[in-house]
Amino acid sequence: MKTKLFFSIPFSIVLFLFTGCSTESIADRVYTQAIGLTCNKELSLYTQGFDEDSREPVTGASIAEVLRCEESVNGGRVFVGHTELLCLDGTCTLNPTEELLFQQGLSPACKILYTEPDAYFENADSTATVHMIRMSEQNGLLSSTELSTALQEWQGVWETALIPMQKETQDYPALVLLHKDGACLELSDAAAKGMYWLRRNTGNFTMTLDTADGEQDISIASCKLKKTIQNQKLYYEIKIKTKDSHEELRNILKEMILKQCHAAISEMHMANADVIGMQDLLEHENIELNKDFKPELEISVIVN
Amino acid sequence: MNKIHSNQLFCILLLSGAWSVICIPALSGTGQILGIAAACLMQILFCLPMLALAKQQGSFEKMIRSHKILGICYIAFFLLWGAQGFVQLWDVAPAQLLPTSGKLIAAILITLTCIYTSSCGLRATARAAPFVMGLFFLSIAVLILGAWKRIDLSRIALERTGFWDGVQIYNALSGELVIAFILLDKIKIKRSLAINSYLLSKAAFCILILFLSITVSGRLTELTDYPFFMLTTLSQPLQGQRADALYILVFVMLYIMHITLQTGVVGHLMEILFPAISRYASPASLFIMLLLAWMTNLPTTQGITSIALPVLAFLVPLLLRTKQFAKSIRKQHSETEFRNYDQEHFL
Numbered sequence: 001m002k003t004k005l006f007f008s009i010p011f012s013i014v015l016f017l018f019t020g021c022s023t024e025s026i027a028d029r030v031y032t033q034a035i036g037l038t039c040n041k042e043l044s045l046y047t048q049g050f051d052e053d054s055r056e057p058v059t060g061a062s063i064a065e066v067l068r069c070e071e072s073v074n075g076g077r078v079f080v081g082h083t084e085l086l087c088l089d090g091t092c093t094l095n096p097t098e099e100l101l102f103q104q105g106l107s108p109a110c111k112i113l114y115t116e117p118d119a120y121f122e123n124a125d126s127t128a129t130v131h132m133i134r135m136s137e138q139n140g141l142l143s144s145t146e147l148s149t150a151l152q153e154w155q156g157v158w159e160t161a162l163i164p165m166q167k168e169t170q171d172y173p174a175l176v177l178l179h180k181d182g183a184c185l186e187l188s189d190a191a192a193k194g195m196y197w198l199r200r201n202t203g204n205f206t207m208t209l210d211t212a213d214g215e216q217d218i219s220i221a222s223c224k225l226k227k228t229i230q231n232q233k234l235y236y237e238i239k240i241k242t243k244d245s246h247e248e249l250r251n252i253l254k255e256m257i258l259k260q261c262h263a264a265i266s267e268m269h270m271a272n273a274d275v276i277g278m279q280d281l282l283e284h285e286n287i288e289l290n291k292d293f294k295p296e297l298e299i300s301v302i303v304n
Numbered sequence: 305m306n307k308i309h310s311n312q313l314f315c316i317l318l319l320s321g322a323w324s325v326i327c328i329p330a331l332s333g334t335g336q337i338l339g340i341a342a343a344c345l346m347q348i349l350f351c352l353p354m355l356a357l358a359k360q361q362g363s364f365e366k367m368i369r370s371h372k373i374l375g376i377c378y379i380a381f382f383l384l385w386g387a388q389g390f391v392q393l394w395d396v397a398p399a400q401l402l403p404t405s406g407k408l409i410a411a412i413l414i415t416l417t418c419i420y421t422s423s424c425g426l427r428a429t430a431r432a433a434p435f436v437m438g439l440f441f442l443s444i445a446v447l448i449l450g451a452w453k454r455i456d457l458s459r460i461a462l463e464r465t466g467f468w469d470g471v472q473i474y475n476a477l478s479g480e481l482v483i484a485f486i487l488l489d490k491i492k493i494k495r496s497l498a499i500n501s502y503l504l505s506k507a508a509f510c511i512l513i514l515f516l517s518i519t520v521s522g523r524l525t526e527l528t529d530y531p532f533f534m535l536t537t538l539s540q541p542l543q544g545q546r547a548d549a550l551y552i553l554v555f556v557m558l559y560i561m562h563i564t565l566q567t568g569v570v571g572h573l574m575e576i577l578f579p580a581i582s583r584y585a586s587p588a589s590l591f592i593m594l595l596l597a598w599m600t601n602l603p604t605t606q607g608i609t610s611i612a613l614p615v616l617a618f619l620v621p622l623l624l625r626t627k628q629f630a631k632s633i634r635k636q637h638s639e640t641e642f643r644n645y646d647q648e649h650f651l
Contacts, residue, residue, distance in 0.1 A: 108537060155526065
């Protein structure tokens with residue numbers, strides 16, 4: 001019995017290492033790092049592999065068809081499971097992305113970028129783009145967005161998702177509110193930063209504040225968001241822990257965050273959108289929701 | 305059949321139950337979670353008669369030897385339930401987890417494995433269960449790790465609606481209690497520990513899946529028929545490596561355990577009832593399950609279990625225990641009468 005166990009454990013481990021390797025070699029597959037979709041007359045698919053130039057776009061009637069075309073052009077089965085970036089221009093929103101996620105196994109953590117795929121894939125550097133989005137999110141410049149959050153927002157009553165957009169005039173991406181019909185509204189810089197505080201975020205970064213004595217840095221240790229609802233009114237409480245003990249700096253930070261949050265809410269209402277999880281809270285109180293409903297919202301910021 | 309250990313019983317029951325849990329089709333919020341917790345407590349009470357009966361080993365065997373028709377009812381339940389398992393596999397797996405392997409090929413391969421494992425018997429299944437259990441726990445750990453960052457507690461709200469749904473669904477998923485009643489007869493020690501651990505672990509797993517589905521998948525759950533598979537799509541803990549292979553592996557193993565357990569129990573019952581034709585009973589039962597699954601208008605899992613569970617896992621043990629109790633009282637009474645008679649006439 002002991003001998004059997006002695007041999008069976010390493011044998012089982014070796015078996016796990018071989019799963020799936022017998023049927024296809026790695027060269028038979030076409031891996032994608034970035035995917036672009038446009039739906040003008042037909043669906044067009046743009047792809048880029050890891051450390052490769054962009055491939056020629058293919059067109060077809062559906063996602064399955066364009067992937068088949070891509071396979072015949074590139075001579076291998078297309079695997080989209082490791083895709084890091086999905087580029088959309090507003091002509092393709094909910095349905096094709098849903099199909100990519102559920103039928104083709106696109107990663108739910110894949111980043112989305114609002115751009116013209118045609119222009120982007122001409123000279124694309126997807127590694128740099130993805131790194132730029134990730135670092136902007138970590139440094140508190142950009143609210144965290146990914147495929148699964150965008151799909152949840154398009155599925156909501158207001159059918160609008162928050163998506164990053166590359167902007168030539170600034171070093172980090174801007175944000176747009178993209179309706180599933182294609183209508184979009186670019187958020188101002190203040191509103192985009194306000195979105196960071198009103199959505200799930202990580203905290204732990206340093207930011208620069210404008211004070212009477214010039215620019216000063218303040219380190220954010222953590223940031224917690226608490227959402228509640230009482231009598232149909234929404235309360236968002238943002239609790240921030242800083243590593244600095246200077247009272248004046250904290251007050252400036254508090255004022256700045258409040259200002260940014262108000263800008264974010266005002267522009268979100270302008271676009272008739274919900275990208276800060278209002279619907280989940282409103283549903284707790286069994287409120288009948290429609291697209292024109294604009295809930296009352298109060299924001300409080302506590303800086304320690 | 306040789307004896308099986310209480311740990312092995314716990315593993316096979318939980319693994320078979322876990323397969324039913326991952327195929328839960330509907331999700332209606334926290335009310336359902338409360339319903340599941342209530343159903344679990346109810347089932348702990350349901351198990352009291354069978355645990356009391358199991359103290360006298362061999363009582364189930366004696367009962368079905370004397371009431372063969374009851375034994376046949378148990379066999380019919382397992383055949384129908386197993387057939388429903390094949391229907392579920394056909395519905396769930398190809399669309400959700402095996403999209404690239406081809407629907408028919410995957411189903412044929414899984415069935416072939418089931419034929420092999422069912423021919424090995426119940427004892428081999430029981431011995432393999434702790435190994436599968438390790439893999440099952442690993443996949444739960446990966447699931448939690450991947451889902452952890454996406455949990456949004458604002459999506460969860462206490463509500464009463466869905467409570468009875470939760471009770472009904474959970475009871476419908478608990479056909480293993482019938483298996484537990486049969487196999488308890490073969491366990492020497494720690495019977496109640498095995499059964500209670502199974503009931504609590506299964507309820508905990510079920511609540512975990514529903515909790516993660518509500519807080520992680522949110523509105524996306526509406527896009528799918530099976531919340532667990534949506535959760536596995538969203539729960540990818542590593543950026544550069546997908547965990548799909550692990551989920552597929554565990555899904556297939558759980559299914560094989562689920563079917564093999566039923567064919568094994570059918571084989572065991574046939575050995576008691578009809579020893580002459582019991583040699584190939586387990587593989588034969590698998591073919592009958594396939595045949596039943598192929599037939600249309602098969603009752604749903606909920607339909608089969610909601611009728612069978614109270615009768616086969618609660619009423620039968622209760623009646624049997626009552627009969628035993630009455631018999632022992634009668635015996636005591638006659639002994640006392642005999643002693644009194646002795647004292648009156650001989651002293």
